[in-house]
Amino acid sequence: MTKEAISESSIKPVPLHPAYSVSNIQSKIRTLDGSQVTYSAWVKLFRLHVVAYKVENHIDDTPPPAAKSPEYAQWKELDALVLQWIYSTVSDNILKRLMDTTVARDAWLKLEKQ
Template sequence: MGKGEEGEPHHTHEKNDEVDMELFKFHSVAYRVINHIDDTPPPESADPTYTDWKELDALVSQWIYSTVSDDLLTRILDTEASARTTWLKLEKIFLSNKKAKAAALETRFVNLTLAACSSVDDYCKQLKDIANQLDDVDEPVTESRLVLQLVRGLSQEYDTTASLINSQDADWDLARSMLNDEVIRQAARQQQSSSVLVASTVPNSTTQSQQPSAATSSPDNTTATNSGSYQSNYRGRGRGKHG
């Protein structure tokens, strides 16, 4: 959430089904409008500051509306409501959906495997992202469980590294480092194997190209052929003279 041309936070075009409420609160503090969404009472309508407060409150409501998805917007939009009232609506919606979301995230977490990801880095990133989302819905994942799930979802070629991670009781950062080292080692070994294969096939191709073909006559056959031709010509010339 950055700062727009007129001082308001602007948002990316991509909308999520839920607002990142903690991040919105953070920006509300930075822009000194947190009192419009917390339980701070508004000024009385007769207060000289009420008009300015009302205008700023409408701006905060606008920021909230611009953050949520279109589907969620239809559920909370109320131009007569204060920013605090709109915020409470969001909290109620999120709390009611929290358990269902936690169950879905838990299923994704335990079923994610390296085979379903594009790389080891992608696998680690997705696993960590799901763990963070579980923490957001008050279902935190401990580091030891995160590492355990990381090992559980590895492919067979990482069995040795998985055993080392378990035996060393590695934390998340160490486990990722060990996996990255193994990726580098396997890539180097594969490259070396490819080089050896190419080197072993080149001499065979050269040898085959140097072998004479079946159509090529041996020196002995060539000599015999030439000798026969010479004798035939010689006899022919002899008969011609006698004639």
């Protein structure tokens, strides 16, 4: 067996993060509009999903990994995904107020204040 074959056979695939399996968050979390779907109902649904899909650390007060750490690239990718979930589950009027946010935690806090 060649050195190349040995090293290729010893490589273990990295499992896909559960959050990547969500294809349509709007079918799981109704749109926050403030009248038919209230903030408290939306938060309850959203929290259930971030826990189930293991991305709760993007909306709670867990600090992100250091930008130079090996975990940062995946954290940044997942944070963009959670931010997309937030953007896609709020009404257009609310979305306008969130568009200046670049991380999920900031959008979450901004919604909480409103």
